Amino acid sequence: KAGVTQTPRYLIKTRGQQVTLSCSPISGHRSVSWYQQTPGQGLQFLFEYFSETQRNKGNFPGRFSGRQFSNSRSEMNVSTLELGDSALYLCACRAGYGAGELFFGEGSRLTVL
């Protein structure tokens, strides 16, 4: 079966711009989580969506937002980009909500100049 697909894979933005990242989960997987990965901080939880509802949110500013569509596809948006937002953004899905194996996408590498 197809894996988790993230687009775009690489992007470069400048400070102040906004960006939207997309994630298509494995078919039938209704939970989608987003993580920010940086060399010093590891995997930091952004938010988790299940059945189009945000169930959990990590400790990130309001510039980071997301949504989930009825087909379980998810997007995350970062507004007013800062240099510190440069990171690998990983999307992960699982069949249900709360516990269980996460299946990660390959990530979207964001560089903010």
Place this chain on the structure above:
Amino acid sequence: GENVEQHPSTLSVQEGDSAVIKCTYSDSASNYFPWYKQELGKRPQLIIDIRSNVGEKKDQRIAVTLNKTAKHFSLHITETQPEDSAVYFCAAETSGGGADGLTFGKGTHLIIQP
């Protein structure tokens, strides 16, 4: 919220030796503890997980132990091989969904010396 501490940040062992990575968690409500392996340039993948009603779980050369009283859990890799070189992440979560989702440690870079 949940906080997961992971040690060491880097671990270098000789091929064939054992490696141990340790994690502690803060939220006593956490009851699901997975370990993920991320090879260079690749996505994290689950290698083993344990739930709080079990003290130990083994899968071939890897094992995980959990001490709920002390709130710590460990990954043990025996007879290490070159393909074990990677970054390993521990994580903790409340089954059924906690406010913090799945919280990861900062990772351990395991280096297998030939």
